[in-house]
Amino acid sequence: MSAPQATHGTAAWLVPALAYVVTVGALGVGTELALDDLSWQEVAIWTSVAYLAATPLLVIKAKVRPQPGPALLAALASGALAAFSLVLFFVALGSGEVSQVVPVTSAYPVVTLILAATLLRERVTTTQVLATALIIGGVVLLSVS
């Protein structure tokens, strides 16, 4: 297993980040359609089926052989957080309105900004904070409108 190559330049991270935005936007629409006839638990189970289908491809084609260590622990924590957060989101939606839950949950970049500055020692500028506030404000407006 080789370490990822460091790639610099805005496009290197902005293009996949925007691809994520479109993909997850489509995921939201797909979830809405699936939840017309299925429970969120069923959607979560079928999501895990898709992950399981992708895993052998990644292991065989990319020749990925994870080695034990702090990075693998962090990767496992990330996986657990991803799955756990999906359940939390559905539990919140089960008791609250979308217009209540989405504005609150959209605040997560604030946590990332604080932890990125303190734990990862990333430089967080006033411009970044302002831009993040605009995005969160926009999401809040979208969900309450």
Added chain:
Amino acid sequence: MLDWLLPSLAYVGAIGVLGITSKFALRTLPWQVMIICAALAYTVTALALLATGTTLTLEPAIGWALLVGALAVCGLTFFNMALERGEASMVVPISASYPLAGTLLAAIVLAERITVGRVAGMTLIVIGAVILGRAGSER
């Protein structure tokens, strides 16, 4: 109120930390490992749901659910590719703008109305994303 607020706040914490743990892992591991670890976690979740009484129904909507799963895998892949190359404090806020795409697609696919408030929300998101993109290119 606590019924929805507590899991919502826990979600904020979980996703907020996810960007950090992922960035830390991606300093030495390739993004493929992140997908494999997510698959492991989702499998545990699925088994827990099945063990606690969730039954699978054979509805045509399974097709949508599988599409959701495939999009989730693709989404996480793009997220990790972005985090592998950029800083968490840039990638995560930009990634948070996905409701913009969701609103536009819902208008196209589900014929949901785009109100003035939603246009204002989308405008704020685009302005924020453009500012972040420009800030990234100036580094």
